[in-house]
Amino acid sequence: MKxxxxxxAATTPTDPRVVEKMLPYLNEYFGNPSSIHSYGRKARVAVEEAREVIAEFINCKAGEIYFTSSGTEANNFVLFGIAKTELIESGRKSVITSLSEHHSVLETCDKLADEGFTIHRAAVDKNTSVPPRNITELIDNDTSLISVIHVNNETGIINNIEELSAQKPLDIFLHTDGVQSFGKIKTDVNQLGVDAFTASAHKIRGPKGVGFAYVKSGTPLSPLIFGGAQERNRRGGTENVPAIVGFAEAVKIASKEMHNNYEYVKSLQKRFLEGLSSLNDNSFIINGEPHKFPYITSITLLSGYYNNDIEAILMYLDINRIAVSSGAACTSGALKPSHVLLNSGMKYEDAAGTIRFSLGATNTPEEIDYTLDILKILLRKFRK
Incomplete structure (x- = not known):
């Protein structure tokens, strides 16, 4: 077994078709898209064609797409850009988010708090979802912006962004972090009802180092990066043309293959969940149920039954040629339990035994079966 x-959910293998499209822009088409000569014009055309591809995919105007270096930068750009501009224009300085967001949103909100903004963090339920009422009950006359993740990157729970959009006042801007959902499930920004949407290429078999922010026309926005007139004066810096071209190609592939990929990965997750069920004697739990997003399956080994040394658990799986994660960020070399699970009410000792399996269209049923076989041994090995 390989x-x-x-x-x-951390990153995906780059599609060879994407690499093939990128190569000419690393070689002969190397021009700076801000240059007016033929080299620059060739690069500019590629960037604008990519913008059109992405805009069509999420059902917006091309001029509402801003290229960034990552989903993290896109989240920073949108949150800082909207909150600070709205403070200047309306005086409102209250932002609402949730306790289950990606760190790129949580830490941006922490920085806004340091600068005098009021940050409200809505509670999550036991399944790690954010009920819209938990957000709307925090709204007041000072609220300018709401940011809630679309698909949680640790548990795969899908938040009801459409319902939240319908319930919030029209003059409050709504952002959703779509890094995990984009290219895997439908993300029509008009249907979602959002004013801003962010995503990244490397989660859908595109290159690392490129993301985008959709910002609806009329939404207040100021730059995060200064020093150039690129991206309509809102994001300085020479565009990463090869990566942008690769991103567009990944989106083209997703537009053709997303449905089939979804159904295929759903069948893999079903196989995996059935196998987990046969191994479970109530000594571990499966997070984020019900499972409507097949790409992420998170399990927690209960501390009453297992010695929850997550580093040893991940290393054991890696030694057996299975690459997974704990679903939590690695900070200063120490793996910490998921803030998402802790905020859903899970005990620290239990959360410390969490394993995130995130599937993709390149996985096979044989790989699922092998993983289940190794998990069966792991459960015995780490049993108290």
């Missing part, structure tokens, strides 16, 4: 990669 090495098995089940950490697709």
């Amino acid at each position: 090495n098995i990669y089940l950490d697709n």
Whole structure:
């Protein structure tokens, strides 16, 4: 059995078709898209065609797409850009988010708090979802912006952004972090009812180092990066043309293959969940139920039954050629339990035994079966 990669929520293998499209822009079409000569014009055309592809995919105008270096930068750009501009224009300085957001949103909100903004963090339920009422009950006359993740990157729960959009006042701007959902499920920004949407290429078999922010026309926005007139004066810096071209190609592929990929990964998750059920004697739990997003399956080994040393658990799986994650960020070399699970009410000792399996269309049923076989041994090995 070859090495098995089940950490697709962290990053995905770049599609060879994407690499092929990028190569000419690393070689002969190397011009700066801000240059007026033929080299620059060739690069500019590629960037604008990519913008059109992405805009069509999420049902917006091309001029509402801003390219960034990552989903993290896109989240920073949108939150800082809207909150600070709205403070200047309306005086409102209250932002609402949730306790289950990606760190790129949580830490941006922490920084806004340091600068005098009021940050409200809505509670999550036991399944790690954010009920819209938990957000709307925090709204007041000072609220300018709401940011709630679309699909949680640790548990795969899908938040009801459409319902939240319908319930909030029209003059409050709504952002959703779509890094995990984009290219895997439908993300029509008009249907979602959002004013801003962010995503990244490397989660859908595109290159690392490129993301985008959709910002609806008329939404207040100021730059995060200064020093150039690129991206309509809102994001300085020479565009990463090869990565942008690769991103567009990944989106083209997703537009053709998303439905089939979804159904295929759903069948893999069903196989995996059935196998987990046969191993479970109530000694571990499966997070984020019900499972409507097949790409992420998170399990927690209960501390009453297992010695929850997550580093040892992940290393054991890696030694057996299975790459997964704990679903939590690695800070200063120490793996910490998921803030998402802790905020859903899970005990620290239990959360410390969490394994995130994130599937992709490149995985196979045989890999799922092998993983289940290794998990069966792991459960015995780490049993108290």
